[in-house]
Structure formats: structure tokens, C-alpha cells
Amino acid sequence: MTRASRGGEDHDSDVWAGLFTTAWPFLAALVVGWLVTLAWRSP
Template structure:
């Protein structure tokens, strides 16, 4: 794995974990005690998303990689939450999808714009 891909994967992991932490904090739930419980389904979905999309080949591509990683992360994360007895209320699915879209595609879009501006300069 290239350095760029490793950094992208690391950022994705951090952002998915931040998503889980924000969710726990918004419900006044114990942070450290339950963070792993909340995060693991989405982290597993993220890993699957990286494999399915071959994300290491083009780690910062917002459409090719970002959208695919996002979709697999959300779908697999929700399925894993459901089979592990965690909640998958419609409102949670919508919020998770939107936040993870902003996180997993958003940073890639910004990185692509910065990269293009640097190349043009």
C-alpha cells in the first residue's frame, strides 16, 4: 500500500470513529465504554468498502472511490448493526448516511480540488 493510500485509510478510520463518537455524545452515552460497540459495524463496513472499490488504487478520488466506500460503509454498517441487535431506526440511517457522505466523500473532494489547484499553479 502506498503512503497516500495508507494516509487515506487512516483518515477514513478516524472520521468513522469521529462519527460514532459524535453519535454517542449527542445521546449523552458513555464515550469510552461504548465507542467500540457503536463504531465497529461501520469500521467493518469501511474495510469492506476499501476492498470492494479497490480504494488503494485511487484513494482520493471522490466519485470512484469516495462514493463506493461510503455506500458500502453505510449499507454494511447498518446490516451489521441490525444483526448485532443495535438500532437501525430510519432517522439514524438517514443521519448516518448524510454524515458519512460528508466525511468519506467530502475530504476527498477537498483534497482533489487542492491537488488540482496546486497542479495548475
């Protein structure tokens, strides 16, 4: 409910900041996955 009542504030916020805030965990996991894959040696 609190989030819904603050909806007007969220629509006026910076779109790029919101996009980065949402995307950074996924981008970080992607980078970690690439690094693990590159570092993996076949058994």
C-alpha cells in the same frame, strides 16, 4: 448478524448524523482533489 439484530436502534437514530458519518470521507476526498488540482503546475 449483530448489525442486523440492532437494526431497530439504527432506525431511531439521527438521520443527519448518519448522513454526515457516511459522507465525510467522500467530501474530504473531494476537497483534497480540488486542492491538488488547483496546486498542480503543468510540467
